[in-house]
Amino acid sequence: MIEIHNVQKSFNGNPILRGIDCVFETGKCNLLLGGSGTGKSVLLQCIVGLMKPDIGSITFDGTVFTNNKVDIKQEIRRKIGMLFQGSALFDSMTVFENTEFPLKMLTPEMTREERRDRVEFCLKRVGLENAGNKMPSEISGGMKKRVGIARAIAPNCTYLFCDEPNSGLDPATSIKIDELIHEITHEYGITTVVITHDMNSVVEIGDHIIFLHKGQKLWDGNKDEILNTTVPELKEFIFSSSLVRAAKKVDEESEGGLAAIVDETLSDEQANERAG
Ligand SMILES: Nc1ncnc2c1ncn2[C@@H]1O[C@H](COP(=O)(O)OP(=O)(O)OP(=O)(O)O)[C@@H](O)[C@H]1O
Numbered sequence: 001m002i003e004i005h006n007v008q009k010s011f012n013g014n015p016i017l018r019g020i021d022c023v024f025e026t027g028k029c030n031l032l033l034g035g036s037g038t039g040k041s042v043l044l045q046c047i048v049g050l051m052k053p054d055i056g057s058i059t060f061d062g063t064v065f066t067n068n069k070v071d072i073k074q075e076i077r078r079k080i081g082m083l084f085q086g087s088a089l090f091d092s093m094t095v096f097e098n099t100e101f102p103l104k105m106l107t108p109e110m111t112r113e114e115r116r117d118r119v120e121f122c123l124k125r126v127g128l129e130n131a132g133n134k135m136p137s138e139i140s141g142g143m144k145k146r147v148g149i150a151r152a153i154a155p156n157c158t159y160l161f162c163d164e165p166n167s168g169l170d171p172a173t174s175i176k177i178d179e180l181i182h183e184i185t186h187e188y189g190i191t192t193v194v195i196t197h198d199m200n201s202v203v204e205i206g207d208h209i210i211f212l213h214k215g216q217k218l219w220d221g222n223k224d225e226i227l228n229t230t231v232p233e234l235k236e237f238i239f240s241s242s243l244v245r246a247a248k249k250v251d252e253e254s255e256g257g258l259a260a261i262v263d264e265t266l267s268d269e270q271a272n273e274r275a276g
Contacts, residue, residue: 001060
């Protein structure tokens with residue numbers, strides 16, 4: 001569990017995070033949801049220690065990270081896996097070498113055979129058991145994300161951070177990547193935090209969702225609750241998003257269907273416009 005307490009951050013006197021309190025739960029896909037510029041990346045950077053909050057504390061499973069001793073911070077950092085937005089693979093390394101890289105850096109005590117076994121296990125887990133010898137330039141965007149996930153989990157991470165894992169992917173590949181992140185989270189009982197502004201991911205993997213708006217947490221809940229929100233900013237965010245997959249999911253699971261919820265939410269004029 002990761003606990004965020006009153007985290008504040010300003011740049012040149014411009015407040016970006018205005019006192020965030022939230023909890024990212026263990027064994028769940030926790031989504032950090034919000035529009036552009038709402039402070040999601042700044043919060044993520046504060047959590048993983050790339051940026052220091054001005055005020056507030058961040059605690060990983062009971063151990064305070066902010067302002068703690070360097071060795072304690074390093075110990076926590078070793079438990080963090082990151083999937084970067086552009087996958088951030090090393091172009092000059094094979095898929096196998098990319099996945100092995102954090103093991104060489106973080107667990108020098110592992111033998112070459114142990115590393116090989118672990119890399120093979122992780123590549124198999126993400127469905128890339130036959131791609132180890134390929135170079136990043138030879139694989140698709142979705143495969144790169146899979147390598148990124150394999151690399152993030154290779155050192156047995158306890159906390160997995162994914163920065164917009166669907167960026168640059170087509171809808172079908174996005175679903176597969178979402179499902180993979182969700183499965184891995186539940187399978188290994190890790191604490192996963194996914195930055196997204198994609199409502200499709202919300203309905204697919206939103207075990208716990210935190211909605212940020214202008215540097216404040218305005219709502220938290222799960223994917224079954226979000227469409228019934230009464231928070232105006234969240235309503236606006238939801239109904240201005242692409243809801244193709246959401247519509248399918250909700251219509252399967254509710255009597256009224258998404259169309260009814262949308263019509264209730266929009267003004268008459270907007271609803272008429274939508275009806276065409
Ligand atoms: N190092 C920095 N120095 C100054 N301003 C910054 C810095 N990092 C972020 N900001 C500002 O903080 C605000 C929030 O940025 P952030 O990247 O966290 O937004 P976001 O919610 O992740 O948006 P997006 O979804 O578009 O990535 C922006 O106005 C950005 O310009």
